[in-house]
Amino acid sequence: MRVPNPSLSEYAINTAVVVLTLAVLQYTGWLSDDPAGLDPAFLIAVAVMFPAFSYLIALVVANVRSNGE
Numbered sequence: 001m002r003v004p005n006p007s008l009s010e011y012a013i014n015t016a017v018v019v020l021t022l023a024v025l026q027y028t029g030w031l032s033d034d035p036a037g038l039d040p041a042f043l044i045a046v047a048v049m050f051p052a053f054s055y056l057i058a059l060v061v062a063n064v065r066s067n068g069e
Contacts, residue, residue, distance in 0.1 A: 004058040
């Protein structure tokens, strides 16, 4: 089993971009009927889960590529 060597700064930047994008979409009302309203619990959940799922996807991809070689 191969384990990917993630760059922590890359995960932090990607997470920040995703959370900020979702915050802007929430604030403008594109994601809900209530414009100018943010859901901090949702944004915190995304900020915690996004790096975890990104790492799991990278883990699967590293092992699929290693088995194909």
